[in-house]
Amino acid sequence: MDPFEDTLRRLREAFHTGRTRSAEFRAAQLRGLGRFLQENKQLLHDALAQDLHKATQLDSAFIRKEPFGLVLIIAPWNYPLNLTLVPLVGALAAGNCVVLKPSEISKSIEKVLAEVLPRYLDESCFAVVLGGPQETGQLLEHRFDYIFFTGSPRVGKIVMTAAAKHLTPVTLELGGKNPCYVDDDCDPQTVANRVAWFRYFNAGQTCVAPDYVLCSPEMQERLLPALQSTITRFYGDDPQSSPNLGRIINQKQFQRLRALLGCGHVAIGGQSDESDRYIAPTVLVDVQETEPVMQEEIFGPILPIVNVRSVDEAIEFINRREKPLALYAFSNSSQVVKRLLTQTSSGGFCGNDGFMHMTLASLPFGGVGASGMGQYHGKFSFDTFSHHRACLLRRPGMEKLNDLRYPPHSPRRLRVLLVAMEARGCSCTLL
Amino acid sequence: MEREVQRVRQAFLSGRSRSLRFRLQQLEALRRMVQEREKDILAAIAADLCKSEFNAYSQEVITVLGEIDFMLENLPEWVTAKPVKKNLLTMLDEAYIQPQPLGVVLIIGAWNYPFVLTIQPLIGAIAAGNAVIIKPSELSENTAKIVAKLLPQYLDQDLYIVINGGVEETTELLKQRFDHVFYTGNTAVGKIVMEAAAKHLTPVTLELGGKSPCYVDKDCDLDIVCRRITWGKYMNCGQTCIAPDYILCEASLQSQIVWKIKETVKEFYGENIKESPDYERIINLRHFKRILSLLEGQKIAFGGETDEATRYIAPTVLTDVDPKTKVMQEEIGPILPIVPVKNVDEAIDFINEREKPLALYVFSHNHKLIKRMIDETSSGGVTGNDVIMHFMLNSLPFGGVGSSGMGAYHGKHSFDTFSHQRPCLLKSLKREGANKLRYPPNSQSKVDWGKFFLLKRFNKEKFGLLLLTFLGIVAAVLVKAGYY
Numbered sequence: 001m002d003p004f005e006d007t008l009r010r011l012r013e014a015f016h017t018g019r020t021r022s023a024e025f026r027a028a029q030l031r032g033l034g035r036f037l038q039e040n041k042q043l044l045h046d047a048l049a050q051d052l053h054k055a056t057q058l059d060s061a062f063i064r065k066e067p068f069g070l071v072l073i074i075a076p077w078n079y080p081l082n083l084t085l086v087p088l089v090g091a092l093a094a095g096n097c098v099v100l101k102p103s104e105i106s107k108s109i110e111k112v113l114a115e116v117l118p119r120y121l122d123e124s125c126f127a128v129v130l131g132g133p134q135e136t137g138q139l140l141e142h143r144f145d146y147i148f149f150t151g152s153p154r155v156g157k158i159v160m161t162a163a164a165k166h167l168t169p170v171t172l173e174l175g176g177k178n179p180c181y182v183d184d185d186c187d188p189q190t191v192a193n194r195v196a197w198f199r200y201f202n203a204g205q206t207c208v209a210p211d212y213v214l215c216s217p218e219m220q221e222r223l224l225p226a227l228q229s230t231i232t233r234f235y236g237d238d239p240q241s242s243p244n245l246g247r248i249i250n251q252k253q254f255q256r257l258r259a260l261l262g263c264g265h266v267a268i269g270g271q272s273d274e275s276d277r278y279i280a281p282t283v284l285v286d287v288q289e290t291e292p293v294m295q296e297e298i299f300g301p302i303l304p305i306v307n308v309r310s311v312d313e314a315i316e317f318i319n320r321r322e323k324p325l326a327l328y329a330f331s332n333s334s335q336v337v338k339r340l341l342t343q344t345s346s347g348g349f350c351g352n353d354g355f356m357h358m359t360l361a362s363l364p365f366g367g368v369g370a371s372g373m374g375q376y377h378g379k380f381s382f383d384t385f386s387h388h389r390a391c392l393l394r395r396p397g398m399e400k401l402n403d404l405r406y407p408p409h410s411p412r413r414l415r416v417l418l419v420a421m422e423a424r425g426c427s428c429t430l431l
Numbered sequence: 432m433e434r435e436v437q438r439v440r441q442a443f444l445s446g447r448s449r450s451l452r453f454r455l456q457q458l459e460a461l462r463r464m465v466q467e468r469e470k471d472i473l474a475a476i477a478a479d480l481c482k483s484e485f486n487a488y489s490q491e492v493i494t495v496l497g498e499i500d501f502m503l504e505n506l507p508e509w510v511t512a513k514p515v516k517k518n519l520l521t522m523l524d525e526a527y528i529q530p531q532p533l534g535v536v537l538i539i540g541a542w543n544y545p546f547v548l549t550i551q552p553l554i555g556a557i558a559a560g561n562a563v564i565i566k567p568s569e570l571s572e573n574t575a576k577i578v579a580k581l582l583p584q585y586l587d588q589d590l591y592i593v594i595n596g597g598v599e600e601t602t603e604l605l606k607q608r609f610d611h612v613f614y615t616g617n618t619a620v621g622k623i624v625m626e627a628a629a630k631h632l633t634p635v636t637l638e639l640g641g642k643s644p645c646y647v648d649k650d651c652d653l654d655i656v657c658r659r660i661t662w663g664k665y666m667n668c669g670q671t672c673i674a675p676d677y678i679l680c681e682a683s684l685q686s687q688i689v690w691k692i693k694e695t696v697k698e699f700y701g702e703n704i705k706e707s708p709d710y711e712r713i714i715n716l717r718h719f720k721r722i723l724s725l726l727e728g729q730k731i732a733f734g735g736e737t738d739e740a741t742r743y744i745a746p747t748v749l750t751d752v753d754p755k756t757k758v759m760q761e762e763i764g765p766i767l768p769i770v771p772v773k774n775v776d777e778a779i780d781f782i783n784e785r786e787k788p789l790a791l792y793v794f795s796h797n798h799k800l801i802k803r804m805i806d807e808t809s810s811g812g813v814t815g816n817d818v819i820m821h822f823m824l825n826s827l828p829f830g831g832v833g834s835s836g837m838g839a840y841h842g843k844h845s846f847d848t849f850s851h852q853r854p855c856l857l858k859s860l861k862r863e864g865a866n867k868l869r870y871p872p873n874s875q876s877k878v879d880w881g882k883f884f885l886l887k888r889f890n891k892e893k894f895g896l897l898l899l900t901f902l903g904i905v906a907a908v909l910v911k912a913g914y915y
Contacts, residue, residue, distance in 0.1 A: 061821070061824050061826065061827055063827065063828065064805070066809060068832070069809075145833065153632060156632055157629055157630060157632055160625070160628070160629035160632065161626055161629040161630070163625070163629075164622055164625035164626040164628075164629055165622060165626070167618065167621055167622055167625065167637065167639070167833070167834050167836070167837065169837040169838075172632065174632070186860060187860055187863075189863075190860050190863045191860070193863065193866065193870065194866070197866075197869065197870055197871075233870075234870060234871040234872070235871065236872075242871070242872070243872075243873075244871035244872055244873055245871075319444070330860070331860075332860055334857070337857060341529070341855060343446075345531060345534075345851065345853070346853070347853070347854075348853060348854040348855070348856075349853060349854070349855045349856070350855075350856045350857075350858070351855075351856070351857040351858060352857070352858040352859055352860050353856070353858045356520070356521065356856055356858065357526070357854050357855070357856035359518065359520060359521070360515065360516075360517065360518060360521055360526055360854075360856065362515035362516040362517070362526070363515055363526060363528065363854035363856065364528065364852055364854055365854065368533070368851045368853075369534075369610065369632070370632050372632070373632065373634040374634075375852065387809065387832045388828050388839065389805075389809070389810065389811070389812060389813065389832070390811070390812035390813070390821050390824075390827035390828050390829060390839075391805060391812065391813040391814075391815070391821065391827075392812075392813065392814045392815065392817075392820050392821035392824060392827065393801065393813075393814075393815035393816065394814065394815060394816045394817040394820060395816065396651065396652050396655055396656075396796060396816050399655050399658070402658075402659070402662075405489070405662060406658065406662055406698075406699055407699040407700060407707065407709035407710075408699065408700070408701065408707065408708075408709055409483065409485040409486070409708075409709055411485075413485070414484070414485050414488065414489075417485075417488075417489055417493075
């Protein structure tokens with residue numbers, strides 16, 4: 001009895017039905033073959049090794065994350081240690097050499113970073129440079145392989161323009177006016193606690209602080225006493241004597257903020273003390289969009305409330321303006337929160353709280369539009385400071401397969417190529 | 432110009448481009464366009480570069496179709512929010528990354544592969560939900576015209592528009608504000624594009640060029656190596672940003688390499704190369720003259736024939752090339768300089784003294800040597816023991832580094848490039864008691880508790896987690912009861 005007869009008959013009969021002739025059928029078969037190769041790489045490799053001690057492998061494709069080279073980190077003054085060291089950690093982890101330019105405005109930290117930090121790092125790969133706007137301008141004329149800048153959008157443009165001359169990629173962590181929508185369906189005291197804490201932390205000098213509140217006049221009525229109660233609880237009856245309230249970094253910023261106190265009406269706070277660079281936790285109402293307090297990033301312990309009549313109006317208000325670094329929405333209704341989320345754009349978003357999203361290193365941190373470009377924190381830092389280099393290592397064998405791609409080309413070959421390309425999965429390897 | 436851009440922005444603001452269904456529809460329409468109008472597209476490319484149907488199809492159209500199919504298959508998964516690891520403080524919250532469109536994207540195409548280098552980025556921008564303004568290269572005018580004619584017939588006419596024009600129009604266009612600018616072209620213009628983008632703080636992807644070195648080791652199969660190099664170098668008449676630009680090898684290999692490439696050229700294009708339908712022409716007279724000037728004073732091992740009337744330049748190989756000469760300063764063209772080096776060390780030094788290239792090629796049986804070459808140099812991408820091919824695998828990001836560019840695309844990398852990956856944290860208004868820990872007035876014990884909760888991660892084993900939760904509740908209760 002012939003062991004093959006049945007099998008061969010079966011195949012011949014199938015062929016006569018014409019099933020193998022259509023392009024679709026052939027493509028499906030090739031796709032199956034592709035999947036076989038894809039899903040059984042190790043098996044095939046081991047088998048080949050066993051049979052022929054062949055070092056034959058299929059191609060290997062991978063992405064190498066390589067350091068860029070010389071990285072410049074320009075840090076701001078508001079969280080001078082954190083916003084200098086967290087990027088530094090990323091740059092070092094990715095294997096770069098780093099030039100650090102701390103802010104000249106936060107003088108004490110600048111001194112420590114310049115004098116003490118280098119002792120802990122390899123000095124051949126790390127340097128701290130000091131200076132103001134003029135020196136920074138000079139620094140930016142040099143060529144770097146990456147520039148990481150945290151600061152204002154205005155200076156961000158200067159940094160990117162300088163980087164363009166050398167085609168240096170950049171990450172810009174900028175700022176904006178972070179809207180804070182407060183729905184009618186909320187407990188005002190809870191909202192007041194959360195908003196106040198994030199607003200007045202570090203005397204409001206935080207790029208992700210809620211910058212202004214959007215709510216209905218009715219909500220405003222309930223929010224104001226809640227905010228007053230919160231502020232008293234946090235900082236006492238005389239906030240100026242509270243150890244938990246920060247001060248404005250310098251005279252220039254102080255003067256700028258004091259001028260903003262004249263916008264709208266002061267509902268809470270409004271006091272200031274030049275000798276102490278102190279500004280009381282303040283809430284402003286009846287502010288117009290055109291007033292300075294609604295035109296520039298406040299960066300201080302002042303919270304304007306702008307009235308809107310509905311969620312739609314709030315969304316429209318937000319979308320008319322530059323994309324902020326953060327966006328906040330408070331509501332018991334998850335639908336309202338999700339609507340704010342999907343119909344706006346911002347660097348990051350937090351529902352029902354302040355900048356807690358920053359504390360999760362699994363979330364990338366960065367802006368969009370005028371609030372910046374690029375992201376960092378955790379693994380995102382490593383990826384930011386690495387060049388992702390695509391590598392394909394082909395084997396010298398299998399040259400016969402390559403013949404398909406070499407000229408001279410014929411119409412017949414085009415048809416074969418088309419069928420091969422239909423099985424997209426591993427056609428690249430075939431080619 | 433401003434009005435055009437405004438119109439597109441308005442279309443984006445309508446929200447139409449955002450839904451998954453819409454994006455898939457547009458991509459399907461694009462696919463239909465490529466399939467139904469294949470003849471017209473191939474004819475346009477042929478008119479621009481004297482490219483055969485096979486070449487135009489296999490070099491450009493196939494990649495576009497493959498990319499569209501890949502997007503159609505994977506987009507539904509990519510657009511979904513990706514949950515992230517949480518810490519103790521956010522344990523009960525929703526935390527995820529939501530990809531969102533950037534807005535209005537400007538894509539400036541190149542002339543050498545005029546169809547794919549315009550349409551492949553477009554595919555990514557559409558997939559990510561953006562509105563797009565496409566500015567094809569004016570040098571490949573037939574393709575520019577056909578793209579302008581066909582796109583409005585298949586795609587949404589308000590969200591995706593084509594603007595044609597030269598330097599003047601492009602400069603005007605760059606003054607407008609976009610949410611991302613994607614440029615393919617040369618380094619000099621790349622700088623201009625980035626500078627214009629800086630004025631609006633617009634992020635950019637720059638796919639530029641450079642001289643992609645090709646190191647040929649003693650230990651390799653020279654026959655195969657030379658076939659692969661010949662294929663990659665003279666494809667599209669050398670007008671490929673990732674072509675092996677020049678060869679680095681030991682002097683003893685030069686004559687063999689020259690001979691084998693010469694034989695391969697004959698095999699590929701026949702005795703009379705001019706008659707071969709598979710050999711393209713130089714895009715225009717300016718580039719023709721430029722490339723011609725690179726031959727001055729060089730030792731032509733073979734090739735060097737030119738015909739200005741048809742903008743034909745024969746596949747050419749130069750030997751013993753002096754690195755300081757012009758041909759080693761510029762790129763793009765069917766001229767292959769061979770620069771002899773003593774060994775792989777010298778090759779690596781040579782490469783590192785120059786700008787980082789878009790691609791790097793190394794041919795060797797010695798895996799260690801290949802690894803060394805990759806480790807000790809930098810480039811956009813690498814293909815070992817072949818050329819060009821890393822471009823074909825869309826799981827690999829395609830882009831440059833240093834003066835060869837910034838950013839990357841292809842496949843999911845395109846989707847990521849044209850999206851804003853927005854971190855979202857959704858908490859509830861309940862459990863306000865627990866927050867008392869963070870509110871002033873502060874105390875040292877609060878700081879200690881804070882450190883404990885913040886620095887611990889959510890991924891401990893179940894028991895540890897329960898313990899932490901229990902402690903958390905205890906802490907909250909104690910705080911509420913006024914012990915802190």
